[in-house]
Amino acid sequence: MEQVAVIGAGSWGTALAMVLANNQHNVNVWSHREDQVNEINHHHTNSKYLPDVKLPSNLVANADIQEAVENAKAILLVVPTKAIREVCRKLRPFINTNQTLIHASKGIEPETHKRISEMIEDELGEGVHDQLVVLSGPSHAEEVALKQPTTVTVSSYHLKSAEIAQDLFMNEHFRVYTNEDVVGVEIGGALKNIIALGAGISDGLGYGDNAKAALITRGLAEIARLGTQLNANPLTFAGLTGVGDLIVTCTSQHSRNWRAGNMLGRGYVLQDVLDQMGMVVEGVRTTKAAYQLSQKLNIPMPITEGLYELLFDEKDPKHVVDDLMNRGKTKELEDLSSFL
Numbered sequence: 303m304e305q306v307a308v309i310g311a312g313s314w315g316t317a318l319a320m321v322l323a324n325n326q327h328n329v330n331v332w333s334h335r336e337d338q339v340n341e342i343n344h345h346h347t348n349s350k351y352l353p354d355v356k357l358p359s360n361l362v363a364n365a366d367i368q369e370a371v372e373n374a375k376a377i378l379l380v381v382p383t384k385a386i387r388e389v390c391r392k393l394r395p396f397i398n399t400n401q402t403l404i405h406a407s408k409g410i411e412p413e414t415h416k417r418i419s420e421m422i423e424d425e426l427g428e429g430v431h432d433q434l435v436v437l438s439g440p441s442h443a444e445e446v447a448l449k450q451p452t453t454v455t456v457s458s459y460h461l462k463s464a465e466i467a468q469d470l471f472m473n474e475h476f477r478v479y480t481n482e483d484v485v486g487v488e489i490g491g492a493l494k495n496i497i498a499l500g501a502g503i504s505d506g507l508g509y510g511d512n513a514k515a516a517l518i519t520r521g522l523a524e525i526a527r528l529g530t531q532l533n534a535n536p537l538t539f540a541g542l543t544g545v546g547d548l549i550v551t552c553t554s555q556h557s558r559n560w561r562a563g564n565m566l567g568r569g570y571v572l573q574d575v576l577d578q579m580g581m582v583v584e585g586v587r588t589t590k591a592a593y594q595l596s597q598k599l600n601i602p603m604p605i606t607e608g609l610y611e612l613l614f615d616e617k618d619p620k621h622v623v624d625d626l627m628n629r630g631k632t633k634e635l636e637d638l639s640s641f642l
């Protein structure tokens with residue numbers, strides 16, 4: 303039984319805290335909202351983010367970040383990418399070299415084009431490199447909270463750290479694999495959200511399963527094309543954090559990215575969609591970051607480019623699809639030749 307701190311009390315932070323608490327660990331969830339801390343401690347619920355779910359009694363909440371991480375063997379960071387740096391700065395005075403630092407967020411930072419583990423190292427110092435672990439894979443919070451069978455991957459430059467995370471989370475409902483390809487795991491988890499927005503748009507436009515299968519497979523091709531340029535292992539994209547997460551996010555109505563895309567496809571404007579969602583839609587900022595990166599590295603990413611034009615240049619969704627379908631002729635495997 304270990305002491306674990308969870309930084310972030312949204313849907314994913316709460317669901318992962320439940321997995322840890324169900325594994326008999328003592329879990330302290332930090333939230334920046336007093337009212338939410340009181341609700342978790344007095345009613346054992348987090349009604350905004352996981353309605354109708356009862357939280358275990360060994361899961362408590364704290365609004366003081368120092369108290370939340372006190373004596374923690376591991377700290378799990380689960381806030382939107384946009385909040386990672388701010389939260390790390392709050393955390394910095396209270397971490398030590400014996401703790402495993404796990405993050406479960408999915409995004410790339412616009413302008414710097416950094417992955418989340420790189421942002422964390424920027425803020426907490428290079429000394430945390432071997433303590434860092436990323437947890438990713440096909441896993442909607444709503445299903446994890448109901449103990450439905452789920453598989454994820456934990457990845458670290460230091461296998462021992464990944465194994466510590468594996469031991470903390472693994473149980474009969476939640477199966478955890480290790481993988482040492484941090485770049486591939488983070489790139490797959492972040493970029494699938496762009497394709498999920500696209501899948502939602504396609505459904506919102508009334509297109510069928512053929513279009514969605516095309517988006518998933520050609521989306522995977524461009525994710526792998528960028529990822530391998532960044533030194534990811536191409537095989538990671540065939541795994542849980544690549545095609546696995548693409549499937550779940552592009553086909554599930556739990557996905558906020560799919561739902562946001564669906565509204566865009568039905569004609570809603572971006573700001574109204576984000577206002578209605580009330581939870582993070584990571585794919586929007588990640589589209590900007592991935593588009594910028596593809597331009598900088600001169601890597602063709604036509605779906606990402608189409609999404610960028612739709613989100614940031616107000617291009618009509620139907621025109622985006624028409625332009626994707628009417629690109630010049632190409633070979634399916636041409637892009638993949640560098641893998642061989």
Ligand SMILES: NC(=O)C1=CN([C@@H]2O[C@H](COP(=O)(O)OP(=O)(O)OC[C@H]3O[C@@H](n4cnc5c(N)ncnc54)[C@H](OP(=O)(O)O)[C@@H]3O)[C@@H](O)[C@H]2O)C=CC1
Nearest residue numbers: 311312313314315334380381382385407408442443581582
């Ligand atoms: N939900 C899921 O099923 C999964 C999510 N993820 C990833 O996990 C990450 C978090 O997502 P998720 O939990 O779903 O997001 P939610 O939108 O459900 O919750 C985000 C949480 O972070 C808090 N937060 C936002 N900004 C700050 C800040 N500056 N300081 C402190 N807390 C802050 C929010 O507080 P407030 O209530 O005040 O806004 C809220 O508690 C994302 O990167 C997402 O892609 C990964 C796998 C599955």
Ligand SMILES: O=C(CO)COP(=O)(O)O
Nearest residue numbers: 439440441442557558559
């Ligand atoms: O990453 C997720 C599932 O693996 C959650 O996706 P959404 O953020 O689109 O809900």
